[in-house]
Amino acid sequence: MAIHPTAIIHPTAQLAEGVSVGPYSVIGPKVVVGQDTEIQAHVVIDKDTTVGQRCRLFPFASIGADPQDMKYAGEETRLAIGDDVTVRESATIHRGTTNGGGTTRIGDKCLIMATVHVAHDCQLAKEVILSSFAVLAGHVHVGEQAIVSGSTAIHQFVRVGCHAFVGGMSGVVKDAPPYMILAGVRDKAVVVSPNSVGIRRRGFSEESLEAIAGAFKLLHTRQPLGEVLAEIEAQWPNCPETRVIVEFYRDSTRGVYR
Numbered sequence: 245m246a247i248h249p250t251a252i253i254h255p256t257a258q259l260a261e262g263v264s265v266g267p268y269s270v271i272g273p274k275v276v277v278g279q280d281t282e283i284q285a286h287v288v289i290d291k292d293t294t295v296g297q298r299c300r301l302f303p304f305a306s307i308g309a310d311p312q313d314m315k316y317a318g319e320e321t322r323l324a325i326g327d328d329v330t331v332r333e334s335a336t337i338h339r340g341t342t343n344g345g346g347t348t349r350i351g352d353k354c355l356i357m358a359t360v361h362v363a364h365d366c367q368l369a370k371e372v373i374l375s376s377f378a379v380l381a382g383h384v385h386v387g388e389q390a391i392v393s394g395s396t397a398i399h400q401f402v403r404v405g406c407h408a409f410v411g412g413m414s415g416v417v418k419d420a421p422p423y424m425i426l427a428g429v430r431d432k433a434v435v436v437s438p439n440s441v442g443i444r445r446r447g448f449s450e451e452s453l454e455a456i457a458g459a460f461k462l463l464h465t466r467q468p469l470g471e472v473l474a475e476i477e478a479q480w481p482n483c484p485e486t487r488v489i490v491e492f493y494r495d496s497t498r499g500v501y502r
Contacts, residue, residue, distance in 0.1 A: 248285075260297070275308065278327065292320060292339060296327035296352070307337040311364030313382060316341050326352035326370070337362040344383050351388075369406065387422060389446060405492050407446065409439045419500040421463075422488050423456045426501055435460070435501050448485070455483040463502050469493065 246264040247253065253265065257275040265271065266285035275289050278297035286303045289295065293308030301307070308323045310316060321340040324347055331337070335356045340347040344365025351370035356362065360374045363381050369388040374380070377395040384398050387406030392398065396414045404410060405422025415429040423443060425436045438456045459476045467475075473490045480486040493500050 254291075266303075272308070290339075293323040293325070295325045296329060298327055299325060299329045299331070301331045302333045302335075302358075304334045305331045305336075307331065307335075309336065309338050311338045311341050311382070313341050313343075313364055315343060316364075319346075321364075322347045323350075324348070325350040326354070328353045329356070330354075331356045332358040332360075332376075334358055335360045335362075338364045340365045341382070357394075363400075375412070389442075390420075391442070399498075402498060403492070403496070406488065407439055407442060409442055411436070418498050419492070419496045421500050422492050423485060424460065433501055435463070452483060452485045455480045455486050456489070459486050459489050469502070 245259060248265060248267045250267045251265040252270045254271060254273045256273045257271045259277045260279040262280035263277050265283045268285055269283050269287040271289045272291035274292050276294045278295060280297055281295055281299040283301045284303050287301045288306045290308040319342045323337060323339045329350055335358060338348060341364050348364055348366050350368045353371045354368050355373045357374060357376045359377050361379045365383045366380050367385045369386060371389045372386045373391045375392060375394040378392045379397045381398060381400035383401045386404045390404045390406060390408045392410045393412035395412055396410055399417040402416055403419040405420060407423045408420050409425045410416060410420055411427030414427050414433055416433060417430050420426040421435060423439055425439050426433055427436055428434050438460050440453060443453055462472050462476055473493055476486050476490055
């Protein structure tokens with residue numbers, strides 16, 4: 245364990261074997277840091293935060309601070325960061341609130357780029373990428389291997405589906421469907437196409453890609469949504485990906501972009 249002499253470590257913090265802490269970093273009460281995690285200079289881990297193994301926290305990252313929620317009154321809440329997560333310069337990730345389950349979660353192998361903000365009670369699945377200047381309001385859920393491009397703002401309680409790609413400088417106020425590319429601002433945002441490049445890179449079969457493309461075409465018709473979802477189920481009854489798409493639309497409370 246390599247702790248720089250200028251770092252400040254609270255006596256209740258727990259640092260595993262192989263953790264390094266750079267100059268002027270501050271680690272607060274009841275923080276737990278996993279094995280071989282690298283905390284560079286000027287990082288603040290406020291309190292009640294768990295950081296997994298082999299993570300990298302870059303300078304001026306601020307994680308585990310109080311949520312920016314007017315209802316928050318000092319309750320004990322948490323931030324849980326998985327293994328192999330990278331948090332780049334000046335990114336901010338806040339703890340949860342009791343109204344949102346109490347815990348903000350960052351899944352394994354996520355990449356949080358410079359200046360990103362992840363607000364209270366957000367839930368990121370594994371291998372999510374948030375590009376620089378992306379902003380997630382409270383209670384946002386982001387599915388596995390989704391990518392949110394730079395300077396994008398996502399409204400509270402919005403869901404971003406698995407393997408989705410949200411284009412840069414978007415303003416997202418409804419749910420972004422899985423396996424699709426979304427771009428635009430608020431009500432003018434549109435589902436542009438299936439995320440074909442991302443899906444192929446992740447090893448999906450051509451049959452799955454064809455089914456996702458077919459679902460995309462049906463969702464772009466003027467048919468009522470219920471009829472479209474029933475038709476998708478009828479055409480691809482055994483495709484796991486189209487089943488995810490149908491369930492995502494049916495479970496939405498904010499509405500899903502078509």
